[in-house]
Amino acid sequence: MITTTESLARLCEGLKGETFITVDTEFMRESTYWPDLCLIQIAGETLTGLIDPMAPGIDLAPFFALMNDPKVLKVFHAARQDIEIMVHRSGVVPHPVFDTQIAAMVCGFGDQVGYEAIVRRLAKVQIDKSSRFTDWSRRPLTEKQLVYALSDVTHLRTVYEKLKTELDKTGREPWLVEEMDILANPATYRTEPEDAWKRIKVRIKSKKQLGVLVAVSAWRESEAQERNVPRSRIIKDDAVGEIATQIPQSRESLSELRALPRGLATSRVGDGILKAVAQGLAMDAKSLPPLEHGRDEMSDQAQAAAEILKLALKVVCEKEGLAPKLVANAADIEAIAEDDNADIPLMHGWRKELFGDLALALKHGEALIGFKNGKTQIVRLEKPALTVAAE
Template identity: 30%
Template sequence: MAIEINWIRDDASLARHCAEWQRLPYVVLDTEFVRVDTFYPLAGLVQVGDGSRAHLIDPLLIGDWSSFAALLENPAVVKVLHATSEDLEVFQRLAGALPVPLFDTQIAAAYLNLGFSMGYSRLVQELLGIELPKGETRSDWLQRPLSATQVSYAAEDVLHLAEVYQALQAKLPQDKNAWVLEDGAELVANQLRVTAPEDAYRDAKLAWKLAPAQLAVLRELCAWREREARTRNQPRNRVLRENSLWPLARYQPDNLVSLARIDDMHPKTVRQDGEFLLQLIKDAAATPPHSWPAPLPEPLPLEASALLKKLRAIGQREAERLDMAPELMLRKKTLEALLKSGFPNGPYQLPESLRGWRRELMGQALLDTLAGQPPGEQA
């Protein structure tokens, strides 16, 4: 059966279609992009499904994305995507907007205990009994013209995604549907949280091992790397490799020979930015103590692992009770943040990252377990 495809290749056509989509209860969305040598994804195609047709927007020909931004931000139209994290970056770059409300079919599948982080092809097979052809995700989506295989693949994606959404909606009870949308809102909120370059050092490997004077150097190195990656539109590791950051801050080389000997230091970095990096390290090392960052918290000790296991078991029990994928329940980072708030003797505080239905259902049980009483019993 031939697929009906509608190409959108100019601003007026996009505005006209967006006005029509604004009246729908939902639209399905997908993107194809290239991200090999760049910091930002390069959009090659945006697909929109209205439940019956596939619309392919050529981003190389669109100059005005305001109508599409209005559609993304319309709270009356549910935006349906699958495994949406990188798509959000594409929408933010193209339209300066993010999809709300967002229904991620991969998350919905986990709420129905079909599987966690389920691939799109497998979900289509599971719900629709359709075996999709091998994907074109690694092909060149910036080439023009696109191949017939690429076009067919992109169009089929949104046509089947609409059917997947309808099948999931038929199975999802009202509370779980609300939770899927809650998690979608969290994905959007995370995309909007931009870490300041000056705070990037907090996420560097082994940063907790450094003294405040060394952290001052690491802070400047990470901030420079973050800004340069964005300015040059290159991956962070192309600017300065992750594994070089800690030894640079620890040993603080003062000449090009020493710099070149740093772990995982790329020769091109030494040639292109070596002198600058040496000066940056020297200047950062000379900053007064009052401007140094505070020491970073150490990882949890081994003796916390038994307690971590107990806390994870609370999520496991709730997952079984609700017939959901256990990975949905309590994220490891959340449990570690909870333990770090008071380990080993308390008192403990629920972290800000434990929000919504998870906090409501499991927050008190977590605190009770840490206080040494069985979940649900009053002190």
């Protein structure tokens, strides 16, 4: 375990000459908003290290400088949360990066393949997962925990090398580059309270409700950040949704909401909710985003188009050996079924080339889905197909 700034600096200096290094973290966030960094694992071709960020007096500056070194490729598996922690602690977004989970999806290993599964498949090693959910904040860590933690980066070297070979063979590395650009973008890790409403699942029917949803979600996010507690410790998601739809403007009406605990309406939290509701009602409707319609509000024609496009996506992905979720999710499919000009990932970059353009062709009768020799096939037409309207 590296517990001093001096030994950390020596390790990072030794890793500077590596072509790539593998990195992982262990953290706890069950009782906090910001994750508590408990352990950093790092490995090069010959050097490996376990860094204790909880050690008294240790300065992680040498590690963050290495993460910021453009000459060294940083390899992670499922990198987003690891990078989020580093951005919060240092403001540094590691670059360049390579995410083996995303690379595995691009190479046809399935949807969000886990680390143990990809290690078993590519490194031919079985990892003991019993230490995975242990308390990483306790000291001292056991030998079993340390062995498990180190295996997260030592086997990752083999996984990276084999995936890199596969990417070179298939010519899909440019696809991965687009995804890595997203991971290396600081905007990916910004937790702006004004955007918090987007994660709340609720049917909004008016701009007034939307304004309240935006304001109450932002208030809850700011409270959680300031107090460093999970959002649900302030109020739960379903409570935010109920407040947005019911728009309570007094303690009495607030106390009638089923999703809020008893007594909360007369507390400091209740006062904060009512203030946020008032702010939401005062918002200019023109400044709010357009209302998003749920699936039930899609036209019959758009719903039918969405079902056909989902089938087509499955056909294309089976042929290419890709997980459909990597290309488009259900929301993307429904968006393009309703609007040719929907600004979604499916209509940009490699996704557009692979399926976005084909989706529009199917929608407008310039391609057809059919069966041949018992297999589903998609055929582009030289001329638009005739449209037959059903009564």
